[in-house]
Amino acid sequence: MHKTSSRLLALLSLLQTHRDWSGEDLAGRLDITSRTVRRDIDRLRELGYPITTVKGPAGGYRLEAGTNLPPLLFDDGQAIALAVALQTAAAGTAGTAVAEDASRALETLRQVMPPRLRHRIDLLRITAVQPTAARDTLQVDAQVLMDLSRVVHAREELRFDYAPSSSASADNPRRVQPHHLVTWRHHWYLVAWDLHREDWRTFRVDRIRPRTPTGPRFAPRELPGGNVSTFITSRFRGNDGTTTDWPCQGEVILRLPAANVAPFAQDGIVEELGSRHCRLVLGSWSWTGLAAAIGRFDTDIEVIGPPQLATAFGDLAARYAHAARTTRPETGPAR
Numbered sequence: 001m002h003k004t005s006s007r008l009l010a011l012l013s014l015l016q017t018h019r020d021w022s023g024e025d026l027a028g029r030l031d032i033t034s035r036t037v038r039r040d041i042d043r044l045r046e047l048g049y050p051i052t053t054v055k056g057p058a059g060g061y062r063l064e065a066g067t068n069l070p071p072l073l074f075d076d077g078q079a080i081a082l083a084v085a086l087q088t089a090a091a092g093t094a095g096t097a098v099a100e101d102a103s104r105a106l107e108t109l110r111q112v113m114p115p116r117l118r119h120r121i122d123l124l125r126i127t128a129v130q131p132t133a134a135r136d137t138l139q140v141d142a143q144v145l146m147d148l149s150r151v152v153h154a155r156e157e158l159r160f161d162y163a164p165s166s167s168a169s170a171d172n173p174r175r176v177q178p179h180h181l182v183t184w185r186h187h188w189y190l191v192a193w194d195l196h197r198e199d200w201r202t203f204r205v206d207r208i209r210p211r212t213p214t215g216p217r218f219a220p221r222e223l224p225g226g227n228v229s230t231f232i233t234s235r236f237r238g239n240d241g242t243t244t245d246w247p248c249q250g251e252v253i254l255r256l257p258a259a260n261v262a263p264f265a266q267d268g269i270v271e272e273l274g275s276r277h278c279r280l281v282l283g284s285w286s287w288t289g290l291a292a293a294i295g296r297f298d299t300d301i302e303v304i305g306p307p308q309l310a311t312a313f314g315d316l317a318a319r320y321a322h323a324a325r326t327t328r329p330e331t332g333p334a335r
Contacts, residue, residue: 007030007032008040008044011026011040011044012049013075014029014030015051015063020060020061020062021060022060023061041061052064076117079113079117080117080120082109083109083110086102086103086105086106087121110122140205141206144208144209148208149181149272149274152178152181152272153274154217155218155219156178156214156216156218157175157177157178157215157216158177158178158192158210159174159175159210160209161173161209162208173211174196174203175194175195176192176194176201177218179193179220179221179223180223180228180271182269182270182271182272183261183265183269183270184232184269185267186262186263188205188206189203189204190203190208191223191231193221202235228271228279229251232269233269246283246285247286248287248309249282250283250294250304250305250308251281251303251304252280252282252294252304253278254279254301255276255299256297256299257272258273258278264296264297265280268281279304280297282294287308287309287311288315288316290309291309291313291315291316292316295313
């Protein structure tokens, strides 16, 4: 039985690393027969793992997303990284529902950790210090962000109550076609076509109270200016969100949630593209400075444009590679 359990864990670990596996590849990796692979797949399905059969000449298996979250398998590095991320989230969003959920998730993870990992996590203590520019940032209900993100991607009409100011009650009903969820100067905004006013509007997310159910699907309209960056910049120009006409401005896709990028984007525009990706439009006085500013986010970067930004990344890469190969001779102690 112990051997079977170990084999099931090994099989689950393989299924989590790649999208598709053929039965032959799994059998070879686990040094078992294809018949045993099929039997073990059935056992995992009985335990609640949504594994589907992939059609094709060779056939195969895929671990899909299910309606319930099944037990997950992490290696030591992944478990440590997850614990650090949860503690950072709890410290950086203190006093919010997100912080409470992160703390509960961290405690759940800690309870199932082996002693060698639990000891390392217990030594970690994070204190989040908010940058000065972010002190006026209003906390946004995470559930509202999720609800808005869903209707934006589903292209569904949205009804919500809207407060014209943070001190007013949300009793001004709106009906809109939501198009973009963005951050600008440490605030979240919903860019939408207002069906009552027949015009484009930007709504502060912290003043939105969504209603249910949502409305019918709609065909998206073309945003004035051609993209959300031009639209937001023109809307806030001259107000207390005064923009700067940078000589160099670029657009990239970052493999990070918008909520993680927004506090450090300064006057950049961050557009939510999903739970793990966002679009960043940022400016600087030079292309090299812009590439360096974007590189500090420490994640995978896809350059949308312009070509000068991609060239600047290449120049920085060559410069950093040269610096990595350069070593200074050791010197003796000062006399």
